[in-house]
Amino acid sequence: MLAAYRPDAPGLAPLEAEADLAKAIWIDLLEPDAEETARVEALGLSVPTLEDMEEIEISNRLHREGDCQVMTVMLPGRDAERRQFSGPVTFLLTPDRLITVRHHTPRPFETFGTRAERSSAGIGSPVRVFLGLVEEIIARQADLLEATGRVLDRVASEVYGEEANDVEGLRLALRDIGQQGELTAKVRLALFTMERMLSTFIVWNGTMKHRDPQIATLAKAQMRDINALEVHLDFLNSRVALATDATLGMINLDENAVVRTLSVVAALFLPPTLIASIYGMNFAHMPELDEPYAYFIALSAMVASAVGTWIWFKAKGWL
Structure with a gap:
C-alpha cells in the first residue's frame, strides 16, 4: 500500500x-x-x-x-x-x-x-x-x-x-x-x-x-x-x-500449602496403618487373636493414635 x-x-x-x-x-x-x-x-x-x-x-x-x-x-x-x-x-x-x-x-x-x-x-x-x-x-x-x-x-x-x-x-x-x-x-x-x-x-x-x-x-x-x-x-x-x-x-x-496438607493427612494415618500392619501379619501364634475384644481394641487404638496425632499437629500450628 x-x-x-x-x-x-x-x-x-x-x-x-x-x-x-x-x-x-x-x-x-x-x-x-x-x-x-x-x-x-x-x-x-x-x-x-x-x-x-x-x-x-x-x-x-x-x-x-x-x-x-x-x-x-x-x-x-x-x-x-x-x-x-x-x-x-x-x-x-x-x-x-x-x-x-x-x-x-x-x-x-x-x-x-x-x-x-x-x-x-x-x-x-x-x-x-x-x-x-x-x-x-x-x-x-x-x-x-x-x-x-x-x-x-x-x-x-x-x-x-x-x-x-x-x-x-x-x-x-x-x-x-x-x-x-x-x-x-x-x-x-x-x-x-x-x-x-x-x-x-x-x-x-x-x-x-x-x-x-x-x-x-x-x-x-x-x-x-x-x-x-x-x-x-x-x-x-x-x-x-x-x-x-x-x-x-x-x-x-x-x-506448598497443598503439599503440607497432604503430608499432614498422610501422617495422621501412619499410626493406624502401623497398628493395622502389625495385626495383619499372618503368623500362626499371635496372643491377641484369642482375645474376644481384640478387634475392637485394635480399632480403638487406631482411632486414638490418629486423634492424638491430629491434636499434636494442631498444638504445633501445622494445621
Whole structure:
C-alpha cells in the first residue's frame, strides 16, 4: 500500500491515488507491490525489499547513497494477523522528500499524517517531516511504557492484595507480566536503534551545504527524550523482575500449602496403618487373636493414635 502526503499548512494532506509522486513530501510504503515500488523508484531512489531490511546488520543500517540518507530502525508494531512483534522500518531521506518502507504497522505511521501540524519540528522540509515522525514514534514508545506501568500496577494489586489469589489467577498474572516484559524488550530495541539513527543523522546534518540550524537542536532534544525513556524503561524492567519473583513466590506458597496438607493427612494415618500392619501379619501364634475384644481394641487404638496425632499437629500450628 502506498500513501503520499503533500504540505498543506498547517499540516499534511494526502495525495490522490494517481497523483504525481514528485509533489509529495512524504511517501509511506506498506508492503509495497511491484507497481508501487516502480512508481517510487521512478523518482531516482532504490526501494529496499524486506529481505534487504532484515539482512542488514545493526552496524550497517545507517549509510548514505549520494544525497540520500538510508536509515533502518527496529520498531514494535503489528503484523497482518494483528500480533505484536518488532520489525525493520527504513527511512530514505533526500533533500526533496522522505520515504518510509515498512512491512508491519507501527501506530505512529498511521497517525502522523493527521497530526503533523502538532509536531514541534513543523513540515517546512523533508528533514522537518522526518523529525516530526520521529517525535511521534518516541511519543508512541512513551505510551507503550505507560501502558506497561498500568498493567504492572494492576498485577501488583492482585498479587500483593489482602484477598487470597488462587493459583490460576496467579498464573494469569504471570502471563501478563511476561507479555509486558516482551513488550519492554521491543521498546528497548526501538529506542536503541533510534538513538543510533539520530546521532548519525546529527553528524550527517552538519555536513549539509544548506543545513537548517535548528535541526541539530531538535534532534538533540529528541535524543534527550530517548535517554529519559531508557531510564524509565530500566525502572519498569526492575518492576517486571520483582513482580515475576513475587508471583512465582505466591504460587510456590500456595502449592506448598497443598503439599503440607497432604503430608499432614498422610501422617495422621501412619499410626493406624502401623497398628493395622502389625495385626495383619499372618503368623500362626499371635496372643491377641484369642482375645474376644481384640478387634475392637485394635480399632480403638487406631482411632486414638490418629486423634492424638491430629491434636499434636494442631498444638504445633501445622494445621
